[in-house]
Amino acid sequence: MQALIFAVKEINSDPNLLSNITLGFQVFDTCLTLRKAIQATLQIMSGRKEITPNYHCYKDSPLAAIIGDSESTGSILMAQILGLKRFPQISYFATNPMLSDRGLFPSFLRTIPSDEFQMNGLAQLVLHFGWSWVGVLASDNDYGQYGLQMVKQEIIHGGACVAFSENILTAQPNRNAPHLVQIIAKSTANVVIVITSDVDFVIVLEEILRQNVTGITWVASEALATSDLLSKERFREILLGTIGLAIHSGNLPEFSKYLNSLHPVEHHHDLFIREFWETIFSCYWPYQNTLVTLLNSSTVQTCTGKEKLESLPTDKGHRVSLNVYTAVYAIAWALQNLLTCKPGTGPFADGSCASISTFQPWQIPLSKCSPSCSPGFRQMIVPGEPLCCYDCARCPQGHISNQTDAVECHPCSWDTWPDLHRIKCVPKTTEFLSFEEPLGYGLTSTVMISSPIPLFILGIFICYKKTPIIRANNYSLSCLLLLSLFLCFLCSLGFIGYPQPEMCLLHQVSFGMVFSLCISCILAKTITVIIAFKATKPGSGLRKWTGVNVSYYVIGFCILIQLFLCVIWLIFSPPFPEYDTDTKPGIIIVVCNEGSPTAFWCMLGYLGVLAVISFIVAFLARRLPDSYNEAKFITFSMLAFLSVWVSFIPAYLSARGMYTVAMEVFAILSSSWALVVCIFVPKCYIVLFKPNVNSRKHLLGKRGPM
Template sequence: MGCNLIIERTRDYFSQPGDIIIGGTFPVYWNRVYKDLNFTTKPPELHCERVAPHFYETMQALIFAVEEINAQPKLLSNITLGFQVFDTCFNLRKAAHGTLSMLSGGKETTPNYHCNKLSPLASIIGDSGSSVSIIMAQILGLNRYPQISYFATSPIFNNRYLFPSFFRTIPSDEFQMKGLAQLVSHFGWSWVGLLASDNDYGQFGLQLIRQEIINNGGCVAFAENILTGQPNRNAPRIVQLIRESTAKVVVVLDAESSFVIVLEELLRQNVSGIIWVASESWATSAVHSESRFQRVAVGTLGFAIHGAQLPMFSKYLNSLSPSKTLYDPFIKEYWEQSFSCKWLSQENLGNGTIQACTGKENLENTSPESYHRATLNVYNAVYAIAWALQNLILCVPGNGPFDHGSCTNLSSFQPWHAPLSNCSPSCPPGFRKVMVTGKPPCCYECALCPLGRISNQTDAAECHSCSWDTWPNLQRDKCLLRTTEFLSYKEPLGYGLSAISIFSSLIPLVILFVFIYYKTTPVVRANNYSLSCLLLLSLFLCFLCSLGFIGYPQPAQCLLRQVAFGIAFSLCISCVLAKTITVVIAFNATKPSSRLRQWAGVRVSYCVIVLCTFIQLVICGIWLFFFPPFPELDIDTQPGIIIANCNEGSPTAFWCMLGYLGFLATISFIVAFLARRLPDSFNEAKFITFSMLAFLSVWVSFIPAYLSARGMYTVAMEVFAILSSSWTVKLCIFVPKCFIILFRPNMNSREHLMGKEVKNKKKG
């Protein structure tokens, strides 16, 4: 069963069918009936009374413009516009209901469905208040339905990100509040009070004008809210405040419907002599001309919105009659307000004091306003929609405003299909506008936000930076959390190096066990057993210290890891140097009359080890005391990545520590190289030469690799250098000895070491 759009004859809604529908919301009734809530029964439905004549006439501007367009042969020919009109009564709930009903295509609300498939909704015109317009914009913006307000002036609507489909035919309050402040300053009023409604219009305006008055050198005597949710609008409190204040000028940011109750309270308490500065929402109200308010409202100043003569509209208003517009649910009450009469009913039939409405009264005698203001805004909004639809009709495929120059079918257009006329296309999020020299501000270019900055709204003037722990996405329209990088045990590189380090550290212990087990054999005894054991222990520590570079940097870890590495390697290279010196001394001490005999033994070796290691301890101690390393989060090295690393505190101290290791290795290499031609029984010098050459090669290669690496690869490079250099010492010095001990026991003899076995074979 289908559903059709028909003319509804209800108290707050009526419509007229058409090929395309234009919606509208207006606060036709301005006075809400307040009822006490006893919380024992369901709250009654919201009831409004007293038609506001000027808002009724504003609503009629929409109907007049629709009929005028339908009568024109050149604009939307063969297309008939229809309308749906809802009364909001300055109420958020009624505004939301009306908006959802129009989206549903009828009087009732059916979420996510449009009942009248034959008549698409083109746009909604409304509302008059900023608070009501905000809730409408939040609903309509979800599906990009255009909304054109004729009286919502709040600056919040300037945010296209929050309100992508909101437009208006009235300027923002930013301009009005500056003007009101300048008006106050012009007359030299430096002590003023402020009254504002407790809705978005009043509160935003209150903030703006307060700041502008202060900027102009004035002061605010008081700032009070007009409580629109209360029947008395907080009027007793406001009037008492005015009576007690010495300020004689009061700026009022409110609608006529609320402020008239404050004026009545002023009359009741006999307060006069106040100069009222009115905002545009009530500056042109007929309240000023009512005789009863002359004493309290005399001398009121204010701003009015732009208006113009609409002779045909005035003629249209004068032609209205209850007998001609039976579908209009508001016209009888409008008639009563205009002519101060009542339509006779059974209740008031016998009351002779009531003037009866006949329907033959002439509206021309009421002198309707010929200089229209809000009605002009509604009139312009309807024509803006009509011309947008006309542009869709005239669209040429290939030159259209949509994707790939396409057009749309007017019978099935989407709500976001109102074509734009811009000098430059809008800059999407992720871009910013760049003004072009010699061209007007509307003609600009779109530039991608620079690295590290974003824009999250259309037509952004500037790009802004992300917070320190976030980074722009590829589109540069939002900030994403940076990834934290460090050499983790959970990463393949991290747990791979960890496994190698642990495995490598076990090898020196195995070799140490072999040396202890075979300590009485010639190979072990000939190569300084005690120094060999100490060297193996230092190699064990060298392998283990590489684990201090893996994992999330902690304060203690950062403080000790380089120091542990430096001291362990100093001990290792010192042992190698001591073994080399021992070889030289041992060979030369065998010569007759050699003075080196007194230096033979272990004392010299241990002195070398202690002295060389102590110097490294001093370097590391100075480093830790004056420039201690600490953990840091580096956000500058790699875009979009937080590198968790250890700041070495002083690069100079780090390179001094590393340079000292190179110095020790170089001395060991030179001494071992000079001693390489000693007799075969002392051929350990050859292995030391190879080990130190490989050791120096690793660390010389490490320097450029370390300086060029970034992030966790810097740490991985140092771990790799530690493991590689430790393995070179282990392989060159101990593997040949272990091979002889374990696999060539016949070579593990004194004769073989002294070369006697070879000589005997030659003699034989």
Template structure:
């Protein structure tokens, strides 16, 4: 009330604001009750002591506007009545969001922001400090329930979770405090948002003290963030570090001096002044000296008391809103006074008369009011009658006297530039036990780098488990929701925190396996050449001549190439090598097996042709053998050419087979063509084996068929074993398996067909005779 009087006197003393116009005021006490509020409102509208609806008996100055009330419930009642007559009403403390509804309250304004902005700001404050697991306490009235629903929704929208949501039952004398404290004790949430009044939270705080519940961070709404009720030293263990929103406290130095100079003797006819003095200083004026109330003797009031000594932080904050509301009406009147005929806001550009305007005239100007306060703030009302939303952020510190005091540590200003809406001086924030480290409030511990959050079914998303990132993915920050895949040529380290270049794998000559196989292949290739040399030296001997000398030489040369073709599988698989190595393998081995097949058929024909009258004599020449070899090789060559034309092998970087490894290999292009080529070799070998097996009972002198049978049996065994081993091997071992099969099958042919003959030629020369081959040597024994 003193802020209202101070503002009116200041405006009247200002020659630039409303010159030649004097403002007056009338104060009606609503007694914090709906009935006196309704009576007072109707009384003001009637303009007299009697209430006469729809009539105004005001004989003095025009009623410009109404400032009030404090509570939202009473302000709503007033706004319903005043809205019918379009009387401007400006509340300095009603924050209920319903009052922003212009359809219901067309003439309501306020100088305190709506709770919508405060609850949004509280959620933003929680997000700022990284709290994701919070509890909610709220009164069971309109203020608490509207605030509870709004802040809960904003917290959820901010990706945080509500651990519990409880109501403070104001109808109960103990405010249901034991139950509330039990919920707080059992919850893992360390941050609790409290939307209530100081008197209601006082009872809960007392219960917290009684049960010795400490360690929580309290986030206060503006209704108790600057209270004096909870500032005593005994509440320090539970309330130190409380942080919350407070009504903006501007600079009002003149008002502070005004209050310090107030004395009841200067206001003898002000009943409120004397009543206030007795209330705040616990005294009685001399006419009531030594009055005893409830067995307590009251002291006598004197005029040495200073009113500013008992004013709380909240008193100054609310006073600023009253002061601002008074100036809003004054500036609206100033706009009405300055109106120029023809340019006015009414029909035809009309203006209203300052001495006889109607309430809706001034309402039009209040909607558009825009002025700057003494501390530099711009004041205006939006389309819903709300002022520019701005709050102070306060933090409860320990004062020199040991009590708790709210210290402004930041601001929440929705009209500030983006990025500066919420500003906090972090260095000035004090938490529990005077700690400067921001406390944590999470349902689950943070997931370190290399892990990701996994939501637990049936629980809020803030309650999660930490799981290692999947294969091929990393997370390089804490509390990652998803892991990020590495690029195709990189792979996670063991901790899954960063991607490292993948290792490259192929069967190189530098690898022990690679150079071992290469040495074996080179040394093995010498064996057919050595045997060929032996055959050339002993080509006129019976055993060499009896085994088709020219076909044997061709077979030895093909075996030499078979051993060497395995070298094409070692080393970096370039595109040219990929195209040639399987084709070379297929053609060379076709030449080898077709030579074996030709030798087998030649043995059979030679034996059958010795019978009298045989027609096979004309097929015993070398031309038949060469034609057969040429035909078999050409067919394989045709398969390979078709393969190369339609689906050739190609160089491939395989990242799917082995984790973390790039396998550089040759993709066969068409697996069908590859297996057709290999199957054709098997067909030739099988045919050779069957023919040789059927000829196994030929006379011993023609035992070539037995050797071929064993060689083809070994050959087929190697390649049949190769198939599952090839399909199950990975990386360079796939190539190694094929090289091993090439070398083994080649040795099977060399060992079974040529080694016995070389043994006879070199170590048993007596057996290398025509008689022995014809079986005569054995008969003479």
């Protein structure tokens, strides 16, 4: 903290750096707790004691940057918050390698190397002395755990082995020290690497003293290697021969003078100086609340204020202090560059510059060959250019990137799809012929309107069944045909809605069976007409075939063939629901896979064969006398039926998604209406509106000579 204050005062007194600009500062104590670190961060961003998210009340001067935290865990949490608004953050002691990720922490900087260098150095140190059997102790925070992983990897890669790796549990008062010391004592490894802070390791040292474990060579990380706490006399026998890595130390003579000038009497309002004085001289100021403790303890030394800071070594404290000092100057020079920026040569849009009094946190200028690739894009190497120079390419279809300067894009899962900006994967839209869709709703309404028509005609036939026109057209077969047409209209409903397994299993089969019954009835009617006409000739042997049994035999035979095909289909390759993710990008088409395309086309082809036979037979019988004019109507109905289904085949093969199902439903409704209109509408017209024609005399009168 004193290094920060000293650097700010030094910059403000320098006429060549930020002239006419005064740097201010505000200090928050995190107390080495994450809660305090987050609370202080939010207070800094809000600009006042009360925390107000997404609001700041800096009236006079903007917030230039934040220096801290000292710990990696706290720095990570702070960087996640500060990075949202691109507030610059410079840590002087956080070494976690994850903080180097500019995608995750876009505004985080530091004046201390990453642990990647330190852990590699610790491993090289071990390998240099030929130690091939070592143990590792690490604190259970980010600093210790990342360091543990990296140092183990480097040691094993170098050909040595790790005897044990244990965690110092920082949440426990005893730091799990009894267990750790037992592990160390039982192990045959004489070298132990320690990756933790002095505050946590000193508790382990106390337990080592208690259990009298000696003969260990300690290899310390930078957080421990230069600690004053571990240079105490009582630990000397245990730590004798300890080696480790240290942060770079610099010579700050003016800062040493500044520290020596500090005194609690002159800064009686500054509690931090009093605490510093107590720590550095191992004494206590006689506060009222500690007076009793001091009187009862003969070993506690009282601070007098006559202690001399000049008598203490000054180089040890300048390691971390130098990092803080450097961080302050980094901010000052960034502001100096902002102050001296000339319009037209600035780093922002159209060469503009930021204002020194109203700059935004994301405006400390960058020097890059290529602009950063925003999320949704990836870096693309430019041939012949350095790696730092690249183009930004949009992520390909089905891929996303959710960080800045992504090297590659990642594919979404089969049931998700990139959003509009290709930053995140969102669930794919499900498509099927729904009852709520306009197309599905229209087809359903058509079915509801159409299906009662055959029943209405059936009612007319029942009411007028004794009239000549009804009797002459095979009343029983007509009734059966009308019922089958009613089922034809209804079976189309099975194609609409979410494709359930049961629906997929039955809708094509039910369609095939119902239409087989329908066309079989038409074929039977046609054959009956021909037999009835031929049987009237003298000496004809067809008189015995004029009963209704022949019609039922024809119908039963035709249906059995279709039933056989459908049963074989359901047994060996039944239809099933399928998720089609390839036809339409970003959409899951839920369809019924027919199982066996061969079986489907055989079923449909058999209906075509029946229709062709019915058409041929009816066409040959079209010139029968008018009283037996059923054949003419059947000819037209089969012609319309075949036209619909011949047109259906190319449309079905070219359609995709729910339109494939809609095409089949449309074909079912169209062909059913063709049969109703061509066969039954003329008869209903005569029965209802031309009763004078509906007479035996009229029918016989129109009959031509035999």
